[in-house]
Amino acid sequence: MPVSERPTAEALRDQILHHLTHTQGRGPEFATTFDWRLAVSYTVRDLMVGPWVGAIRAARDQGAKRVYYLSMEFLIGRILGDAIINLQLEPAMGQALQMLGLDEQVILDDEPDAALGNGGLGRLAACFMESLSSLSCPAFGYGIRYEHGLFRQRFEGGQQVETPEDWLNQPHPWEFVRIDYSYEIGFKGHVETVDGRAVWHPGESVIARAYDTPVIGWGGDWANSLRLWGAHPTTLLDLGRFNAGDHTAAAEPEALARTLSRVLYPDDTTESGKELRLKQEYFLTSAALQDILRRFMAEHGDLALLPGKVAIQLNDTHPAIAGPELIRLLMDEHGLPFERARELAQGCLNYTNHTLLPEALERWSTWLVGRVLPRHMQIIEMIDDHHRQTSGRPAHVGIVHGDQVHMGELAFIMAGRVNGVSALHTDLVRDTVFADLNRLHPGRIVNQTNGVTPRRWLRMSNPALAGLLDDTIGTGWTADLDLLAGLEPHADDAGFLDRLRAAKRANKVALSNGLLAGLGVRPDPDAIFDVQVKRIHEYKRQLLNVLETIALWHRIHEDPNGDWTPRVKIFGGKAAPGYWLAKSVIHLINDVAATINDDPVTRDLLQIAYPPNYNVSMAEDLIPAADLSEQISTAGKEASGTGNMKFTMNGALTIGTLDGANVEIREHVGAENFFLFGLTAEEAAAEKSRPGHARAAIEASEDMKIALQLIAEGRFGRAESYYSLLDRTWNDDPFLVASDFDAYFAAQRDVDRVYRDQAGWDRMAALNIARSGFFSSDRTIRGYMRDIWDVPPVTP
Ligand code: 26Q
Numbered sequence: 001m002p003v004s005e006r007p008t009a010e011a012l013r014d015q016i017l018h019h020l021t022h023t024q025g026r027g028p029e030f031a032t033t034f035d036w037r038l039a040v041s042y043t044v045r046d047l048m049v050g051p052w053v054g055a056i057r058a059a060r061d062q063g064a065k066r067v068y069y070l071s072m073e074f075l076i077g078r079i080l081g082d083a084i085i086n087l088q089l090e091p092a093m094g095q096a097l098q099m100l101g102l103d104e105q106v107i108l109d110d111e112p113d114a115a116l117g118n119g120g121l122g123r124l125a126a127c128f129m130e131s132l133s134s135l136s137c138p139a140f141g142y143g144i145r146y147e148h149g150l151f152r153q154r155f156e157g158g159q160q161v162e163t164p165e166d167w168l169n170q171p172h173p174w175e176f177v178r179i180d181y182s183y184e185i186g187f188k189g190h191v192e193t194v195d196g197r198a199v200w201h202p203g204e205s206v207i208a209r210a211y212d213t214p215v216i217g218w219g220g221d222w223a224n225s226l227r228l229w230g231a232h233p234t235t236l237l238d239l240g241r242f243n244a245g246d247h248t249a250a251a252e253p254e255a256l257a258r259t260l261s262r263v264l265y266p267d268d269t270t271e272s273g274k275e276l277r278l279k280q281e282y283f284l285t286s287a288a289l290q291d292i293l294r295r296f297m298a299e300h301g302d303l304a305l306l307p308g309k310v311a312i313q314l315n316d317t318h319p320a321i322a323g324p325e326l327i328r329l330l331m332d333e334h335g336l337p338f339e340r341a342r343e344l345a346q347g348c349l350n351y352t353n354h355t356l357l358p359e360a361l362e363r364w365s366t367w368l369v370g371r372v373l374p375r376h377m378q379i380i381e382m383i384d385d386h387h388r389q390t391s392g393r394p395a396h397v398g399i400v401h402g403d404q405v406h407m408g409e410l411a412f413i414m415a416g417r418v419n420g421v422s423a424l425h426t427d428l429v430r431d432t433v434f435a436d437l438n439r440l441h442p443g444r445i446v447n448q449t450n451g452v453t454p455r456r457w458l459r460m461s462n463p464a465l466a467g468l469l470d471d472t473i474g475t476g477w478t479a480d481l482d483l484l485a486g487l488e489p490h491a492d493d494a495g496f497l498d499r500l501r502a503a504k505r506a507n508k509v510a511l512s513n514g515l516l517a518g519l520g521v522r523p524d525p526d527a528i529f530d531v532q533v534k535r536i537h538e539y540k541r542q543l544l545n546v547l548e549t550i551a552l553w554h555r556i557h558e559d560p561n562g563d564w565t566p567r568v569k570i571f572g573g574k575a576a577p578g579y580w581l582a583k584s585v586i587h588l589i590n591d592v593a594a595t596i597n598d599d600p601v602t603r604d605l606l607q608i609a610y611p612p613n614y615n616v617s618m619a620e621d622l623i624p625a626a627d628l629s630e631q632i633s634t635a636g637k638e639a640s641g642t643g644n645m646k647f648t649m650n651g652a653l654t655i656g657t658l659d660g661a662n663v664e665i666r667e668h669v670g671a672e673n674f675f676l677f678g679l680t681a682e683e684a685a686a687e688k689s690r691p692g693h694a695r696a697a698i699e700a701s702e703d704m705k706i707a708l709q710l711i712a713e714g715r716f717g718r719a720e721s722y723y724s725l726l727d728r729t730w731n732d733d734p735f736l737v738a739s740d741f742d743a744y745f746a747a748q749r750d751v752d753r754v755y756r757d758q759a760g761w762d763r764m765a766a767l768n769i770a771r772s773g774f775f776s777s778d779r780t781i782r783g784y785m786r787d788i789w790d791v792p793p794v795t796p
Contacts, residue, residue: 001051001220006088009095015043016096028100034170036102037080037110040093041173044083045214052214052223059138063299065308065791067132067139067784070288070322071125071315072281073264074143074226075117075150077456077616079174079213081108082130085460087220112167113615115149116228118268119535120642121354123616124421124777125315127453127642131777133217133224134455134479137785142288144280145175145211145228148263153574153613158590158717162266162577174213175228181210183290184234185283191375198332200375206257207232208287218455218479229287231260267576268535269360278364278372285319289326303334307347307416311789314351314415317362317407322349323414324379332375338382350788351411351418352448353429354639357539361433362407369405380405387413397436412437412444417788419448422640422661424681446787449664450640451777454481457646462624464503465650465769472496481649481776484769491766494759501762504627504651511625515618516570521597521609527566528755531622531652532630533614536575536582539637543729544737545569545630546589548745549596549608550710551703556602565752568607572614572622584725586610591717619643624650627761628751631656632744634735636681638662645775651765655747657740661775669771673764677747678740687739694733697741704741 007015020026020039031039059066084093097104117123125141132139151162186202193199209230214223233253242250259276260283292310300309314320323345330341355361370377384399399409412418412434420426426447430438438445459466459478469477473486490496508525516523523529532545549569556564571589575582593608611618629647631638631654638660648654648665655675656662666674679687687693698704708729711722729737755761773779785791 001047001087007047007092009092009099012043012089012092012096013099015046016040016100019043033106033110036100037107038171038173040097040107041080041111044080044087044089044093045173047087047089047220048083048214048216048223051216051221052225055133055136055138055222055224060299063309064138065311065789066292066295067137067789067791068288068292068310068312069125069128069132069139069141069315070285070312070319071122071141071143072284072318073117073122073315074114074125074129074141074228075119075122075616076114076126076226077620078108078111078113080111081460082456083216085455086130086134086216086218109617112170113149113617114167115165115615116143116146116264118150118264118266120640121268121316124450124642127451127456127777128781129215129224129226130217130453130455131451131781133215133222134219134453135778135781135785136217136222137224137781137791139224141215141224141226142284142291143226143228144261144264144284145230146261146264147258150264150574150615151266151577155586155590155610155612158594159587160575160583164263175211176213177230178210178212181291182232183208183287185286187279187282187372189374191378197335198375198378200328200332205234206260206283207234208283210287210291227288227291229261229284231257231283233257266574267578268537269355269357269576270362273365273368275368275372278368281318282321282325282373282376285322285325288319289322289329293329303330303336303344306344310348311791312348312350313784313788314349314411316352316354317411320351320362320407320411320414321373321376323383323410324373324376327379327383328375331379339386342383342386346414346416349415351415353408353418353420353425353433356425356428356433356639357637363404364407366400366403366405377405380410383410383413391440393440394436397440408433409437412441415444418445419784419788420445420639421448421450422664423447423449424636424658424663425639425660428636428681448780448783448787449661449774450642450645451775451780452642452645452649453777454478454649456620457623458649461620462503462507462650464506465500465624468496468499468503469769477773479778480773481778482773484773485771487766487770491763491770497759497762497766500651500766501758504625504765507625508627511621515611515621516568516609519609519611521568521607523568523607523609524566524604527568527607528627528751529568529570529625530628530630530751531570531572531626531647532632533570533572533619533622534641534643536573536579536585538581538585539735540633541735541737541740542571542573542585542589543725544632544740544744545571546585546592547704547707547737547741548748549606550592550707550716551745552748553596553599553602553606554706554710555703556605560601564605565755566605567752568609570622570626571608571610572618574614581725581728584722587721588711588716588725591721595716619646623647623652626650626652627755627765628652629654629656631659631662632678632740633657633659634740635659635679635684637735645772648768648775649772651769653751653761653764653768655744655751665772665775668774669768673767675747675751677743679736684736684739687736688734693736694738695730697733697738698730701738701742703745704738 019042149165186205189203213226216223238250326345327341330336420429477483629652631644640660657678
């Protein structure tokens with residue numbers, strides 16, 4: 001939006017008052033924070049609609065190739081603050097709210113997070129949507145409009161308790177429902193052959209209805225659509241039953257259909273075998289593909305053009321049924337022969353792999369797929385046969401094995417390009433899970449290292465640092481993060497470093513007085529703020545962090561007057577509801593916190609804070625206040641990580657293993673500005689196969705032995721709570737906590753030492769920021785456009 005078209009503070013104020021009266025139906029003297037927030041949201045939304053309609057029109061007029069991002073998760077967070085930033089409405093909006101006597105922060109904090117995702121994969125999809133718009137790339141995100149996003153987390157007696165999330169229990173001002181874009185989605189039933197052609201007669205069906213949210217790009221010139229599907233019944237009411245007096249049963253069709261978009265699966269690995277999950281995956285995929293084909297036919301009509309006009313990205317295997325579904329639509333609805341349909345589908349489809357963990361690779365039983373999607377099971381067999389015949393593959397390679405459909409193989413075989421999400425991860429994808437398919441299809445696997453949007457994760461969430469960057473190198477970094485390199489010369493400028501430290505300190509004070517104060521911890525803002533926030537998972541090794549904390553606590557007790565560096569350990573994250581070991585790690589962290597925070601001997605030196613219900617908006621408060629970023633997964637297990645990038649941009653130093661994108665972060669910021677420890681992926685694999693590795697490593701580590709001993713003695717709550725955790729650590733330790741413990745402990749003491757040299761630390765922080773430009777999701781999206789989608793940028 002040109003500067004001259006940006007509204008003034010007075011114009012914004014008048015629009016807010018207009019919406020308060022005419023949309024909310026409230027006079028200012030009766031308005032609640034909610035009323036005001038909606039009035040502000042509608043005012044901002046009005047400014048998005050012009051660029052949005054313009055973008056859709058421009059793409060259609062130019063007959064542009066579109067990108068379609070299919071994802072079961074979009075972890076958006078709040079929208080209002082991000083839209084204000086991207087439309088560049090500050091400082092006018094701040095002034096407008098002031099004129100109205102409103103506190104901007106209170107208004108922004110009133111918005112519930114759109115938590116339609118579990119973690120990294122869903123947040124990546126949200127960053128990608130923002131970058132696609134910022135780069136004016138014509139794109140749609142397709143997902144599910146879950147009524148209940150990721151569960152809310154509370155702690156009771158230190159243990160996680162889940163309650164349903166309820167974001168749609170109030171009006172959602174950002175969406176536009178499109179009752180004209182509705183598609184029928186079938187399930188079950190049988191397949192009949194009529195004149196040599198297959199006809200599927202579904203046994204049940206639901207309607208997928210489109211709910212659109214504009215996603216505004218940086219500068220406010222372009223907005224793409226996030227199109228989320230809501231499930232609705234084909235018949236609203238069973239009138240027969242209603243008239244017979246059975247009013248509850250009469251509403252059954254509606255209730256049944258709605259379950260499809262009712263709730264997000266709260267598992268960040270596979271919860272396999274669940275029929276509802278398979279139905280959700282097909283619901284999203286079929287609705288998206290029907291919508292894509294409708295738009296394509298309206299604009300082009302000639303199916304031969306499909307791969308030139310449609311690029312579909314599958315966010316992991318969750319929408320991998322897209323291969324068979326697109327073939328089905330092309331064969332059964334458009335009359336194409338199988339081979340032609342298969343070829344066209346492969347010309348459109350691409351697949352991103354986000355994990356190597358064997359338990360997270362999606363597999364469905366053939367009988368379940370055959371029952372829920374009978375026509376698709378036939379087509380899966382045809383794809384598999386075709387591949388067997390044309391690829392010369394060995395017998396152990398393929399999609400259907402025994403009674404299981406392997407969705408990774410299906411996605412790979414149907415994709416033009418397959419990508420990993422960091423350099424190391426892509427190498428491992430080539431060498432491990434897809435080694436055979438890589439040999440058969442060399443060149444199909446490419447790397448696209450993840451990135452994050454600097455608009456939300458720097459400009460919006462860290463105004464103190466953003467202001468310093470603007471003053472030092474100008475504002476251009478927001479659109480071109482490589483410009484952060486201009487900070488390098490300032491890393492030796494004492495004046496700049498003072499301001500950098502002051503910005504970080506202000507964020508730490510704000511965090512202490514806000515989020516952390518609510519927990520009863522009042523940490524010293526001059527202590528190291530050491531942060532580990534992410535899903536709780538064994539491979540991410542929160543256990544390593546808490547064991548190190550216990551060992552440190554014990555050491556301080558042995559020498560209370562030693563030269564210790566004060567630290568606040570901050571944890572955040574949810575465990576999947578059925579993941580017992582992860583839940584016992586949460587319990588342990590809270591138990592250890594209760595003991596340590598109360599200890600008069602160590603209280604000024606070591607504190608633990610674990611705010612419940614970590615989510616996107618909490619990340620926006622925590623990351624800018626972090627000194628130290630914990631990225632300590634077992635090497636070879638974390639595909640990329642994206643939190644690691646956010647911390648780096650915000651001037652935290654990383655303590656980490658050579659895993660995922662940590663490898664590239666370290667290469668960019670320089671080995672001397674990164675606290676490395678631990679086994680490499682190769683060494684870790686070797687160590688794991690050594691019998692008795694855990695016990696041997698524990699016996700060799702005095703600190704680790706003591707930490708485990710203290711837990712077993714019941715120093716932190718009841719020892720019985722932790723017997724399985726202790727037993728697994730001593731006897732199995734599949735993620736090598738013990739093998740890496742001493743190296744981690746030593747690296748942490750190195751952190752203590754460096755932090756005491758204030759100027760040295762600040763210089764390292766400055767260099768981390770200056771060299772983080774590579775980790776913008778703009779760079780990632782340009783990579784996908786060039787190497788995978790073959791789409792040029794469009795100028796609006
Ligand atoms: C699958 C089937 C049934 C139910 C749930 C699932 C499911 C849901 C979510 C499986 C996996 C996920 C999420 C995976 C994920 O978040 N992976 C992360 O992706 C990030 C973005 O690429 C990486 O940075 C992380 O390293 C990776 O762990």
